[in-house]
Amino acid sequence: MAQTNNATLIRREIITRLCRLFVEGRLEDIDRIAIEMAPRNSQPGGSRCCIHKARAIIKYRIMALLGFNVSDETDELESLYSYALRALSSKAPVNGVLTVVDEACTSCVKSNYVVSNLCRGCLASHCMVTCPKNAITMDNGQAKIDPLKCVGCGLCKEACPYHAIIYMPIPCEESCPVKAIYRNAEGVEQIDYEKCIHCGRCMVACPFGAVMYKSQIINVLHRISKADKPVIAMLAPAVCGQFRASYGQVVTAVKKLGFADVFEVAEGAVMTAQHEAAELAHVLENGQQFLTTSCCPAYVELTEKQLPQLKPFVSSTPSPMRYTAELVRQKYPDATVVFIGPCVAKQAEARKYPGVDYVMTFEELGSLMIALNVDLQSFESDEAGEIWPERRFAASSGVLDSVAAYYQGPALKPLVVSGLHKKNIASLRRLATGKHDWNMVEVMACEGGCLSGPGGVSSPDVARKLFNAQSGTIVEQAVN
Amino acid sequence: MPEMIEVQICYGTLCFVMGGSAFELIGEKLPDDIKNSVLVKGMNCPGYCNTQDNGKPPFVLVNGKLVAEANLNKLIACIREEVANGTNK
Numbered sequence: 001m002a003q004t005n006n007a008t009l010i011r012r013e014i015i016t017r018l019c020r021l022f023v024e025g026r027l028e029d030i031d032r033i034a035i036e037m038a039p040r041n042s043q044p045g046g047s048r049c050c051i052h053k054a055r056a057i058i059k060y061r062i063m064a065l066l067g068f069n070v071s072d073e074t075d076e077l078e079s080l081y082s083y084a085l086r087a088l089s090s091k092a093p094v095n096g097v098l099t100v101v102d103e104a105c106t107s108c109v110k111s112n113y114v115v116s117n118l119c120r121g122c123l124a125s126h127c128m129v130t131c132p133k134n135a136i137t138m139d140n141g142q143a144k145i146d147p148l149k150c151v152g153c154g155l156c157k158e159a160c161p162y163h164a165i166i167y168m169p170i171p172c173e174e175s176c177p178v179k180a181i182y183r184n185a186e187g188v189e190q191i192d193y194e195k196c197i198h199c200g201r202c203m204v205a206c207p208f209g210a211v212m213y214k215s216q217i218i219n220v221l222h223r224i225s226k227a228d229k230p231v232i233a234m235l236a237p238a239v240c241g242q243f244r245a246s247y248g249q250v251v252t253a254v255k256k257l258g259f260a261d262v263f264e265v266a267e268g269a270v271m272t273a274q275h276e277a278a279e280l281a282h283v284l285e286n287g288q289q290f291l292t293t294s295c296c297p298a299y300v301e302l303t304e305k306q307l308p309q310l311k312p313f314v315s316s317t318p319s320p321m322r323y324t325a326e327l328v329r330q331k332y333p334d335a336t337v338v339f340i341g342p343c344v345a346k347q348a349e350a351r352k353y354p355g356v357d358y359v360m361t362f363e364e365l366g367s368l369m370i371a372l373n374v375d376l377q378s379f380e381s382d383e384a385g386e387i388w389p390e391r392r393f394a395a396s397s398g399v400l401d402s403v404a405a406y407y408q409g410p411a412l413k414p415l416v417v418s419g420l421h422k423k424n425i426a427s428l429r430r431l432a433t434g435k436h437d438w439n440m441v442e443v444m445a446c447e448g449g450c451l452s453g454p455g456g457v458s459s460p461d462v463a464r465k466l467f468n469a470q471s472g473t474i475v476e477q478a479v480n
Numbered sequence: 481m482p483e484m485i486e487v488q489i490c491y492g493t494l495c496f497v498m499g500g501s502a503f504e505l506i507g508e509k510l511p512d513d514i515k516n517s518v519l520v521k522g523m524n525c526p527g528y529c530n531t532q533d534n535g536k537p538p539f540v541l542v543n544g545k546l547v548a549e550a551n552l553n554k555l556i557a558c559i560r561e562e563v564a565n566g567t568n569k
Contacts, residue, residue, distance in 0.1 A: 004499045012497060012498060013498075243493065243496065244491055244496050244501070244504070245493075367497065369493050369494075369497070370493065370497060370498075374493065375493050375494070375524075375525055376493045376496075377493065377524050377525065378525075457501060458501035458502075458504070459501070459502065461505060462501050462504045462505060465504055465505065466504060
C-alpha cells in the first residue's frame with residue numbers, strides 16, 4: 001500500500017530533517033523546520049490557503065513524528081522542542097498508532113451525496129420526493145442536500161433521471177475496514193481507538209496526508225546517542241524489496257547508522273513456522289476445526305476488537321518479531337531492541353510485548369539514511385547473510401508455505417486471506433461460523449502481504465519485483 | 481537505426497527513497513512508441529542532491545540533460561522530446 005506520492009514524500013522530508021537536527025545536536029531548532037519548508041513568500045503546496053496554514057500542518061506532522069496524538073494538544077503555544085523533550089524524557093502517550101492532523105484534514109465533504117451542476121431543477125423533482133429524510137430542497141433552480149439531514153442512503157442518486165447527483169467518497173472512511181475513522185461535530189476526521197486495528201489504510205488513502213503514524217524514531221536516535229547499551233536492529237522479512245541493494249548492503253548501512261548489530265526477523269520466522277506447524281497438528285488432532293496465523297498484528301487486533309468469535313482460532317504461536325527479539329536478548333541481554341519493518345500495526349504489538357523496545361518503518365530507515373548521508377550503493381555487497389526461506393513471510397501465502405513445510409498431521413486444506421478490506425472481513429466473519437472445509441487460514445492485512453505495507457519505501461509492485469530478485473526464494477503471485 | 485536515447489537513473493539512496501523507486505518498473509512502463517529507442521542505465525549518486533540549485537530529487541539524466549523531481553510521466557515526455565529533436569536534425 002505504500003505509495004510514492006507528494007504526501008508520502010513530504011512526510012519523508014520531515015522525518016529526514018528531524019533526524020538530521022537530532023544527529024547534529026540541534027534539536028532546539030525543531031520549530032524552524034516548518035519555516036524552512038514553507039518560507040516567507042513561498043507558494044503553499046496543493047490547495048493550502050497560505051504558508052501559515054502550511055506551517056501549522058508541518059508543525060502537527062512533526063508532533064505526530066515525536067509520538068504524540070495531534071488531538072492531545074492542550075496548549076497551542078507549546079513548542080515542538082518542548083514536545084521533543086517530553087518524548088525523550090518519558091514515553092509518549094500510548095493510545096493508538098495513527099493520528100489525524102486536523103489542520104491538514106479538509107473535511108472532504110459534509111455529505112457523501114452532492115448535487116452537481118447538471119441538475120436541471122426539474123418539475124418532477126424525483127430526488128425530493130424520494131428522499132426519506134426530507135433533506136433535499138430546491139434552491140435557485142437546483143436541488144440542494146442538507147448534510148445535517150442526509151443519511152447517505154443514495155436513493156436520490158438513483159432517482160435522478162439526469163444522473164446529476166454524485167457519490168463523493170471520503171477516502172479515509174472509505175478505506176477503513178472497521179469504521180474506526182469518522183467525522184466529528186466539526187466535520188474533521190477522528191479515529192476511534194477502541195475500533196482501530198492500525199492497518200494504516202486511512203493513512204495511505206488520505207490525499208491530503210492528514211493521517212500520520214506516530215513515530216518513535218527520536219527515541220531510537222536518543223538510545224543510539226547515549227551509547228550505554230547496544231541498540232540492535234531487527235529487519236523484517238520484507239527488507240528484501242525495500243531498497244535497490246543487497247541484504248548485505250542494507251546491513252552495512254544499518255550499522256553505519258549506529259545500530260550495534262542487525263538480526264533478520266526471517267530467522268525468528270523459522271521458529272514461528274515450526275511452532276505453528278506443531279500447534280496446527282495438535283489442535284486439529286484434538287478436534288478443533290481450523291487455525292489461523294497470528295503474525296499479522298492488524299489481523300490479531302481485528303479479532304480482539306471486531307471479531308471475538310474468531311479469536312479462539314488464532315494461533316497462540318508468537319510472531320517472528322517476538323522470537324527474533326528472544327534471539328537478540330540471548331546474545332545482548334541489556335540491548336535496546338528495535339524492530340524495523342513495513343508495518344504500522346507492529347508498534348501496537350510491540351507495546352504489549354516488553355521484549356521489543358521500539359518500532360520503526362522502512363520509510364523511516366530510508367529517511368535516516370538520507371539524513372546521515374548513508375548511501376547503500378557505496379557499500380560492497382559482500383555480506384549476503386543466511387538466505388532464510390522464511391523471508392517469504394513477507395509475501396502473501398508465504399507463511400502458509402513455511403508452516404506446511406514443517407507440518408505433519410491430517411491433510412491440509414489451506415486458505416489465504418490477502419488484505420483486510422471490508423469484503424474479506426465479511427468472509428472472516430463467515431469463517432468463524434465453521435461452515436467450511438478449511439483447516440489452516442493465513443490472514444494478512446495488506447494485499448499481497450507485508451511487501452505492500454504502509455511503512456514501506458517502494459510501492460507494492462516495485463517491492464515485489466525487488467523482493468523476487470533479492471530474497472533468494474521464489475514467491476508465488478499474491479492470491480486475492 | 482535511430483540514435484538511442486540514454487536515460488541514466490540515479491541509484492543513490494536519497495533519490496530512491498524520495499520517489500526514484502518507481503523507476504524500477506521503467507522497462508515495463510515505457511509506451512510502445514519509445515521503448516525500443518531508450519537505453520536505461522543506472523548511475524551512482526553524482527551529487528545533484530548536494531545543492532538546492534538543481535531542484536528536488538529524484539534526479540535522472542535524459543541524453544545528459546538533468547531532470548529534477550523526475551517521475552515516469554515526466555521522463556516519458558522528455559524522451560519523446562528527445563526523439564522529436566533527433567528526427568529534426
